[in-house]
Amino acid sequence: MRLLWNKFAQRLSDSGQKIMATYMQINDPVLQDDGFTIKLELPNEGSKVDFDNNKLDLLGYLRGKLHNHDIVVETHVNEVVEKKYAFTPEERYEKLKAINPALEILRKTFDLDI
Incomplete structure (x- = not known):
């Protein structure tokens, strides 16, 4: 999952969507025990809203490559993460x-x- 996550982030970066790629690389995503939920911590509410508004392409990519159409990405704000x-x-x-x-x-x- 992380390999595909990083590949998609690199693809975004190469296509000029550097902000979304940066959000994806701020923290490592964590796959929950249920096998469907991916959690990502972001540094502030603005980045969370921006990521959530642009995550449909990511979900489509991950669902197709992982052959798991129940995957969801949950984002959480953690102010401590802010660099x-x-x-x-x-x-x-x-x-x-x-x-x-x-x-x-x-x-x-x-x-x-x-």
Whole structure:
């Protein structure tokens, strides 16, 4: 199911529908124990509404490829999932420094600006 999910997301991205592809790749979808329900967590209500309005093509693709016409995709909003993006140079530096603390040593050693 995840393989087909990712293939469809890539297909959307290649055809220019990058927003829908991004929604599909924010979190991994989870197939519930019933074998019919796929749950996807999205970061806010706006993305949930947008995804729900555009999921018919996804459902048709998954139902056809998986030979399971009872599949449904449920979306849930989880505000914690929302990613923070670094826009200013200082924010980018802090994000990189969190990933690799040795960056601060490098900056001090060579007396670099942020």
